[in-house]
Amino acid sequence: MPFEILNQNEYLMMTLKGDCQLDNTPKIYETYKEQLKLTDIKLLIIQCSECSNIATPLMRELAQIFREIKAVNGQLRLVAANPQIVLSIRNNGLDRILVNKLSLRGALVDFGLVKTKDFDVNFINPFLNSTQKVFKIQASMETTPEKPYVKKPTDPLLLGDISGIISITSETFTGTLAISLSEDIFKKISSNMLGEEVLVVSESNVDLVGELANIILGQAKLELAKVGYAVQSALPSCVWGKDHKIKHFGAGICIVIPFKTEFGMFYTEVMTSNSLLAQVPKKTA
């Protein structure tokens, strides 16, 4: 079956699979109507992440479903349609009807089921896991995460001596990822990676910390996608020196994840433009 419909309590989820032609995806409209008889849910998500193509006749059936939904004040969103499908929708003049969102979360925000400002605790774990993974694989350093906390305005701006910063954008938030290291940890990491002892921090090697931030975000993106965030990254930058400040892009609340290593502490900071971070545990003494 190239499609299935599941009731997710607050919305219906139709998943399209493979190359969806009218002849191999029959009765999509009828199946949806049958489903409607069992429920009064008026919100429909068409998940396209496993779908390579939607043929034009089938697209018209989806447009017919949209009209049915609209007639009862419901909503329909496509999620994760590939560029070819999006282009095909546009070429058929259906882009106002079959609106595509990059992530499930983006669609749920449109439906009003998730508030843009709600902070999702699932958002922090990917950064925690990816920092541990990157330090272990790339820098041969074991790390132990400590309890994350929300950075208060009174907390010191400066946590480490060297910081790598990268901006994050998605449909539902913008923000920054920073990692901030002491000179000792930086030298140890550089030494492990280069296979020779690095004794100084200089212009010629400090770029490594920006690259680490980039790699951490790259790994976190995979996990973030699984919990509904499609994230784009940009070029990283580095700040260093005893008196440097981590300047996040934009304004928002900053969550700090401290990591313990054999050579001292370092910090991963995630700043998002969202303001409701109440679910994050408070800093412990």
Added chain:
Amino acid sequence: MKLHILIVDDSLTLREVIKRQLEDVCQECVIDAVFSEAGDGEQAEKVMQESYFLETPVDTVFLDWMMPKMSGLDFLKNLRETIIFKEQPDVIMLTAETYPDQIAVCMKYNVTSYLTKPFQYEDLKDALEKIIERRKFKYAV
């Protein structure tokens, strides 16, 4: 057989890390190699063009994606579509970009391997060995 490996990455330190590990791989595989480096796609194009006149032109590229001036993907597109070499070099993507659709785009441009950062020595070794084996077979034929 001698390889000319171009390492393209905007991080100078990471280029050095990659180069040192590849030197070890080449030593382990008993293969001669020369190395060139570039910090972005534009520089990489220049190195490719200049190397064309060398005895050993660039034949293997380790390529980052996200770089200033010209991205790895743009360099790859130009390499495959515009620049005409006697033989197209093998390209190994070595990048922090991890989404499946990004990998699929690169595969369209005929990359030999797609490695994601963080990487280990074994990852580089496997990717380079694949190239070496294929070329050994080609020269034998």
